[in-house]
Amino acid sequence: MAFFGVVLGTLVGVLPGLGVSSTIAILIPLTAVLSPSSAIIVMAGIYYGAQYGGSTTSILINIPGEVSAVPTLLDGYPLAQQGRAGPALGIAAIASFFAGTTGLLGLTFLAPILADQAMLFGPPEYFGLMVLALTVMVSLSGASLVRGLLVGTFGYLISLVGIGHTTAFPRFCYGAVVLSGGFDLISISIGIFAVAEVFTGIGESRVAIAPKKIGNVFPSLSEMKQSLPAMLRGGTVGFLLGLLPGCAPAVTTFLAYDLEKKVSKHPERFGKGAMEGVASPEAANNATSSSGFIPLMALGIPCSPPLAILLGGLMIYGLQPGPLLFDQHPEFVWTVIASMYIGNVMLLILNLPLVGFWARLTRVPYGILGPIILIVSVVGTYTLRNNMFDVTTSLVFGAIGYLMRKYEWPTVPLVLCIILGPLVEKSLVQSLSMSDGDPMIFLTRPICLGLLITALILLIVSLRLMRVTKEKDVDVMG
Helix, strand or coil, X not given: CHHHHHHHHHHHHHCCCCCHHHHHHHHHHHHHHCCHHHHHHHHHHHHHHHHHHHHHHHHHXXXXXXXXXXXXXXXXXXXXXXXXXXXXXXXXXXXXXXXXXXXXXXXXXXXXHHHHHHCCXXXXXXXXXXXXXXXXXXXXXXXXXXXXXXXXXXXXXXXXXXXXXXXXXXXXXXXXXXXXXXXXXXXXXXXXXXXXXXXXXXXXXXXXXXXXXXXXXXXXXXXXXXXXXXXXXXXXXXXXXXXXXXXXXXXXXXXXHHXXXXXXXXXXXXXXXXXXXXXXXXXXXXXXXXXXXXXHHHHCCCCCHHHHHHHHHXXXXXXXXXXXXXXXXXXXXXXXXXXXXXXXXXXXXXXXXXXXXXXXXXXXXXXXXXXXXXXXXXXXXXXXXCCHHHHHHHHHHHHHHHHHHHCCCCCHHHHHHHHHHHHHHHHHHHHHHHCCCCCCHHHHXXXXXXXXXXXXXXXXXXXXXXXXXXXXXXXXXX
């Protein structure tokens, strides 16, 4: 069951647009013939298996299979262009296994304790955490902070379209029913990265992605030594933040990447092919997916949409997640946890030998690969909600993404703010409701105040780092 789940999950992660949540939801009725343990093992395998697969297309063709793989493409794709796609995929697989297994150790020994601590976070603390996450936008703005902020603002405005997250009333729909569902994040991501990549390749008359020979598909010892601290830091960030509802891998990977860039002695390498830029977000990605099972099983609180569907699956089988689950159904709990250890080993065994196969994709002539990417993107976008509006959205944002690349405007802040916009709004409104509109609630709660102060410090550090990076780039060019 674990093997079936992780293979399907890897496939879902590799193919953009399929989506983990929709795949698990489709499979719930099909697993009715299985025992509760077998069914949940399959669905859990799809969830953490997709985190492995999402990095493959990010590194090879600059297309994130999952939104959480967006930070990986910042350095993964430049590595592929340099002919180092093999080692980059190898590092991604090893970082995923390392962090996923470490997260499972935490799930095994610390689940009830850590889940109780996570309950200390209320809406004000989440607001502070989301503000902290927004400071990442400075690091992702590239050469121009003004352009990064403008793109981020545009992303936030896009996130406002549709039914209000706190009011349940339509906003910025202008009478168009199709806009009431808002713009889907996945369709925008596919447009900004996949469709725009095809347009860029056509504009450049590209022959292949990697003009150089790919070489060895396994990372060297020096690359492993270079990446190990990044795996540790990324895994720690991903595990701790993964305990908090709302902190899905799509959020933690950005924070881990930003942290790695800040602690690096050579931040100017990031975005140009730094192996740590692949190791850190991939470790955070898988650590988050593992630690997300702690509040799910110990408290019955899902940390991400796929886990929310998994929670529904548990209830269908008459299993109520919470503290009593460990006492009343220990065979089920420990069978599922044991399957996750097995699944992680299977993913490493599956993915490392396949590194060479995936890396060969970069040698496929672009005249063949480009149309295939476009077809997969359109089909994947349509399957999100089965309507042509999402396809149109991806094509329009593909054109926008192409123009942004051509005129050197950063694209990642757009995706980041679409992710964080609803989370910031929800936590802000809930906090002000708690305090009858008094904003001092953010300064009177110690954890929230600490997060806001940390956000301010990181903002100053990010601005300083941007200046240093510019100076080093000038020196190199000089």
